[in-house]
Amino acid sequence: MGSARLTPIFALNQAITQLHAAAEAMLPLISATLRAQFPTGAYLVLTRPGYDGTGHWPLRLHSIRDAQRQAVYDFRTWTDHNTLLPPVPKQIVVLWGYADPRDARDIERLVQRVDEVKMNELIAFLPAELRTDAELEAESRGDRTPLGIPLAAGACALHGEQCPAGGHIKLRPDCTGGQS
Numbered sequence: 001m002g003s004a005r006l007t008p009i010f011a012l013n014q015a016i017t018q019l020h021a022a023a024e025a026m027l028p029l030i031s032a033t034l035r036a037q038f039p040t041g042a043y044l045v046l047t048r049p050g051y052d053g054t055g056h057w058p059l060r061l062h063s064i065r066d067a068q069r070q071a072v073y074d075f076r077t078w079t080d081h082n083t084l085l086p087p088v089p090k091q092i093v094v095l096w097g098y099a100d101p102r103d104a105r106d107i108e109r110l111v112q113r114v115d116e117v118k119m120n121e122l123i124a125f126l127p128a129e130l131r132t133d134a135e136l137e138a139e140s141r142g143d144r145t146p147l148g149i150p151l152a153a154g155a156c157a158l159h160g161e162q163c164p165a166g167g168h169i170k171l172r173p174d175c176t177g178g179q180s
Contacts, residue, residue, distance in 0.1 A: 023117035
């Protein structure tokens with residue numbers, strides 16, 4: 001048996017590194033999508049309610065919360081799976097591929113896929129100042145702390161720090177479209 005048909009370990013290491021980077025790169029897409037749908041939202045609040053019997057503790061969409069801890073949208077009351085979330089710009093829609101960014105189930109599936117790549121590493125706890133009194137009380141009793149994805153991008157979610165002039169959608173109020 002020759003070594004020509006064997007794959008070196010670094011190939012797996014490289015693939016895992018690429019997978020982690022791809023998963024992390026989905027967070028700005030989720031953030032930009034929800035920010036476009038809920039402009040006053042500051043965070044997507046997530047919970048991990050319990051074991052699903054398959055070896056996972058999947059994340060669930062909880063709410064979109066503003067900077068004053070108020071729910072802008074509550075996913076827990078979302079029971080009609082035919083109800084779509086608000087529209088998003090076409091530049092964002094195309095980035096979702098086969099998934100529909102107006103379908104909360106597709107957003108939740110993407111969040112879960114990101115979390116499965118590096119569970120408890122890519123998605124942080126919701127900052128304490130954005131947790132409700134009930135969440136803080138529950139946490140003090142040992143209940144799970146909610147997780148959160150910030151919706152205010154530090155840079156243009158489509159183009160990064162240097163977004164090009166023209167063909168640009170402002171997802172950040174201070175974005176200049178690449179012009180100083």
